[in-house]
Amino acid sequence: MQAIEVENLKKYYGKIRAVDGISLSIGQGEVFALLGPNGAGKTTTIEIIEGLRLPDSGIVNVLGLDVIRQPRQVKSRIGIQLQNTALFQRLTVAEVLELFRTFYPGQTRNSRELIDLVDLGEKKDTQSRELSGGQRQRLSVALALVNYPEIVFLDEPTTGLDPQARRSLWDTIRQIQKSGASVLLTTHYMEEAQELCDRVAIIDSGTVIAMDTPGNLIQQNFNETIIEFNTAGSRPLDGIFHGLAGLTRPEMVKDHHVTLYTANTVATLGSLMNLSERGEIHFDTLNVRVATLEDVFLKLTGKTIRD
Amino acid sequence: MKTIIQLYLANLKEYRRERMEIFWTLAFPILFMLLFGIIFSGNGNTTFDVGIANQDQGSAGAGLIQAFQGVSVFKVTTGNESTLMSSLKKGDLTVLLVIPPNMTASIAADKASNVAVYYDPTNQTTPQVVLPIVSQVVQGFNQGLTHQPALVVVTPKTVTAANLREIDFLLPGILAMSLMQLGLFATANVLVQLRQQQVLRRLGATPLPRSMLLISQVLFRLTIGLLQAAAIILVGVWFFNVHILGNPIILVGIVLFGSLMFIALGYLISGLARTQESSAAITNLINFPMMILSGIFFPLTLMPNWIRPLVDAMPLTYLADLLRRVMINSTPVFPLTTDVGVLAGWLVVCSLLALRFFRWE
Ligand SMILES: Nc1ncnc2c1ncn2[C@@H]1O[C@H](COP(=O)(O)OP(=O)(O)OP(=O)(O)O)[C@@H](O)[C@H]1O
Numbered sequence: 001m002q003a004i005e006v007e008n009l010k011k012y013y014g015k016i017r018a019v020d021g022i023s024l025s026i027g028q029g030e031v032f033a034l035l036g037p038n039g040a041g042k043t044t045t046i047e048i049i050e051g052l053r054l055p056d057s058g059i060v061n062v063l064g065l066d067v068i069r070q071p072r073q074v075k076s077r078i079g080i081q082l083q084n085t086a087l088f089q090r091l092t093v094a095e096v097l098e099l100f101r102t103f104y105p106g107q108t109r110n111s112r113e114l115i116d117l118v119d120l121g122e123k124k125d126t127q128s129r130e131l132s133g134g135q136r137q138r139l140s141v142a143l144a145l146v147n148y149p150e151i152v153f154l155d156e157p158t159t160g161l162d163p164q165a166r167r168s169l170w171d172t173i174r175q176i177q178k179s180g181a182s183v184l185l186t187t188h189y190m191e192e193a194q195e196l197c198d199r200v201a202i203i204d205s206g207t208v209i210a211m212d213t214p215g216n217l218i219q220q221n222f223n224e225t226i227i228e229f230n231t232a233g234s235r236p237l238d239g240i241f242h243g244l245a246g247l248t249r250p251e252m253v254k255d256h257h258v259t260l261y262t263a264n265t266v267a268t269l270g271s272l273m274n275l276s277e278r279g280e281i282h283f284d285t286l287n288v289r290v291a292t293l294e295d296v297f298l299k300l301t302g303k304t305i306r307d
Numbered sequence: 308m309k310t311i312i313q314l315y316l317a318n319l320k321e322y323r324r325e326r327m328e329i330f331w332t333l334a335f336p337i338l339f340m341l342l343f344g345i346i347f348s349g350n351g352n353t354t355f356d357v358g359i360a361n362q363d364q365g366s367a368g369a370g371l372i373q374a375f376q377g378v379s380v381f382k383v384t385t386g387n388e389s390t391l392m393s394s395l396k397k398g399d400l401t402v403l404l405v406i407p408p409n410m411t412a413s414i415a416a417d418k419a420s421n422v423a424v425y426y427d428p429t430n431q432t433t434p435q436v437v438l439p440i441v442s443q444v445v446q447g448f449n450q451g452l453t454h455q456p457a458l459v460v461v462t463p464k465t466v467t468a469a470n471l472r473e474i475d476f477l478l479p480g481i482l483a484m485s486l487m488q489l490g491l492f493a494t495a496n497v498l499v500q501l502r503q504q505q506v507l508r509r510l511g512a513t514p515l516p517r518s519m520l521l522i523s524q525v526l527f528r529l530t531i532g533l534l535q536a537a538a539i540i541l542v543g544v545w546f547f548n549v550h551i552l553g554n555p556i557i558l559v560g561i562v563l564f565g566s567l568m569f570i571a572l573g574y575l576i577s578g579l580a581r582t583q584e585s586s587a588a589i590t591n592l593i594n595f596p597m598m599i600l601s602g603i604f605f606p607l608t609l610m611p612n613w614i615r616p617l618v619d620a621m622p623l624t625y626l627a628d629l630l631r632r633v634m635i636n637s638t639p640v641f642p643l644t645t646d647v648g649v650l651a652g653w654l655v656v657c658s659l660l661a662l663r664f665f666r667w668e
């Protein structure tokens with residue numbers, strides 16, 4: 001049995017096709033990410049799977065249960081972190097966690113363990129309205145872990161976290177996975193998805209445009225090397241890279257930032273140097289690297305992630 | 308059950324930690340009570356000045372005057388009509404009775420005669436206290452005329468009522484008002500806020516049955532209603548010497564009943580209002596006319612006729628009447644069944660509509 005099985009899910013808000021025929025299948029113990037630009041339909045999809053919103057059409061099976069017909073059975077076995085965190089403003093961290101424990105019929109983690117999981121030890125007696133954004137976010141993640149969930153849903157769990165807190169949340173996610181639970185998350189950090197996830201789905205305008213392991217996605221989309229640099233000066237760059245040696249596809253130019261894709265790094269670099277010597281272009285910084293998930297994302301969605 | 312109690316305690320904990328909420332629900336009604344108490348309990352006298360202009364030459368007129376002089380809380384002044392009328396207008400008299408000429412003769416001929424009673428309707432106590440006593444006295448006098456074995460007797464109930472001051476009337480009214488505001492401001496506005504902050508949504512993401520959440524919230528608000536009642540009554544008793552009569556258990560019952568009705572109204576408003584701003588607008592729109600028109604600060608008799616249908620439809624009118632009836636034993640404006648019936652009607656209608664329109668997000 002798959003942990004999550006979604007078939008041809010649709011949800012329209014008036015003319016907006018928030019979710020337009022998404023199908024997913026997520027295995028037990030798998031860490032799976034939904035990636036996509038703002039408004040792609042990630043939150044809508046994840047909340048339909050959680051049973052918080054009703055789809056217009058489609059099938060949603062979670063842990064073998066029909067979410068639409070048995071929302072409470074599903075909710076008692078999953079853990080949910082919402083994108084907009086909402087808590088009892090005047091209760092302390094420990095009190096909120098203890099309160100949430102009473103909502104679940106089965107076994108629950110005690111609040112000390114939860115507080116340790118998300119590193120909130122110092123703040124356990126602080127009222128939630130006095131927490132910083134990142135601390136509130138961590139509390140919200142802790143709330144998703146109260147009931148030893150079999151699936152954990154995390155909607156942008158690391159947004160607003162400092163680098164250290166982010167890495168510590170990654171550890172938490174790996175721990176969850178080790179315990180046998182599945183994780184469905186969304187993120188705007190591609191390196192995070194690449195680091196954590198077994199598989200990812202890239203969503204745009206409510207449809208899945210690619211779904212595979214991060215490694216496969218990179219390989220399928222780029223067998224080339226990427227050369228990036230900033231140009232100094234205000235000369236127009238139109239057509240300047242045309243016919244440059246080794247290029248495999250048109251360059252991407254944004255302001256003064258240029259990205260080139262090459263099958264022959266040495267040849268391309270050589271002709272770039274020629275351009276520079278002839279004074280047709282001035283480099284600022286130059287960077288040669290292999291492709292990442294972010295490049296796949298940019299290529300497939302045609303936009304930067306935080307446009 | 309355990310979950311309901313935990314949620315209820317969580318609500319109380321949050322309440323205790325929020326100074327503003329404590330201020331609006333407890334300190335504000337107390338301040339209100341203190342302020343009005345100081346304004347209205349000024350002289351503290353419990354006698355009423357009654358003017359009688361006797362135009363009758365016979366024994367009946369004199370007998371009626373005697374009957375009024377026998378009422379301990381009445382201080383009777385006699386004189387001619389125009390002089391007394393001007394004292395009434397100056398406020399030196401509470402009521403003016405005009406005994407018509409030839410009353411003795413009319414009575415002898417078994418014909419009815421009209422004793423006119425003039426009073427200032429802006430004075431809250433007159434219609435509720437003085438007029439009933441006046442009619443009691445006249446009634447007693449009538450019975451004397453028809454030779455039934457009745458002297459001029461004022462029943463104990465009326466003697467109690469005779470001790471009522473403005474502040475005694477205000478206290479149940481202010482209590483009714485704060486229960487209404489509990490439903491409007493501390494229920495409707497707060498729920499809309501919880502919805503906007505998505506707290507309700509987060510709870511909807513757990514297996515917690517929504518009915519449990521609802522029950523715990525209502526229980527919490529009923530508790531606040533009782534706290535408000537206790538605070539207002541204690542202020543009345545300690546500072547202004549208000550005597551609370553009536554059965555305390557019935558009083559608690561009515562406080563709960565009234566709170567529940569207004570809490571249901573609050574839930575209904577929270578279901579209809581999309582934003583905090585619109586809910587604030589709706590609650591203020593309801594709060595203001597109810598405060599002014601429900602006979603809490605101004606007597607119902609003062610309301611112009613065209614506005615009476617509105618006054619008669621407002622639940623606060625009946626809750627105030629009911630509380631006055633129970634707390635200070637005043638002469639009620641409406642029959643008991645009307646008070647309870649109208650409130651129960653509001654409760655049922657609001658609850659059904661609230662369930663119909665309630666939204667979690
Ligand atoms: N309740 C709603 N009513 C109307 N439109 C909605 C609603 N919820 C979402 N939408 C629309 O559906 C689309 C998808 O929204 P969704 O929140 O799923 O995007 P997302 O991928 O989570 O974006 P983000 O990365 O910004 O979180 C958006 O265009 C949004 O405006």
Ligand SMILES: [Mg+2]
Nearest residue numbers: 042043044083
């Ligand atoms: Mg989202």
